[in-house]
Amino acid sequence: MNYIAKKIALQEKNILNHADLYLDYNNRIAFHKNRKxxxxxxxxDILFFLASYPGQVFTHRQIYETVWGKEYFCDEGNVTAHIGHIRKKIELDPRNPVFIQTVRGIGYKFAKK
Incomplete structure (x- = not known):
């Protein structure tokens, strides 16, 4: 699936709820436990992409190419840094994440509902 097709597929879902996490794609807002x-x-974009496919594992390449819309050039640090920032903002304990989980040697997945 190319970048444009992936973006259209994500936009069709519009709103995602998972536990205490609420994501609204059209308005680009996120709430965790009623806190913006x-x-x-x-x-x-990364969070919405992962949350759109709970339980599915995505590589750094898949996340990068979907979110940035560019060919991946072996820069895991960029995706990893963004995941770290997201975890600090949505996780109660970023060192023991509930929402975005690391799958060693492969990539990341969003927790299943």
Missing amino acids: INLTVKEF
Whole structure:
């Protein structure tokens, strides 16, 4: 699936609820436990992408190419840094994440409902 098709598929879902996390794609807002979470554009896009497919594991490449819309050039640090920032904003304990989980040697997944 190309970048445009992935973006259209994500936009069709519009609103996602998972536990105490609420994401509204059209208005680009996120709430955790009724507290607004201030996310950058890329952070929101990554979180919404992962939350759209709970339980599915995505590689750094898949996340990068979907969110940035560019070919991936082996820069895991960029995706990893953004995931770290998201965790600090939405997780009660970012070192033991509930929402975005690391799958060692592969990438990341959003917790299943």
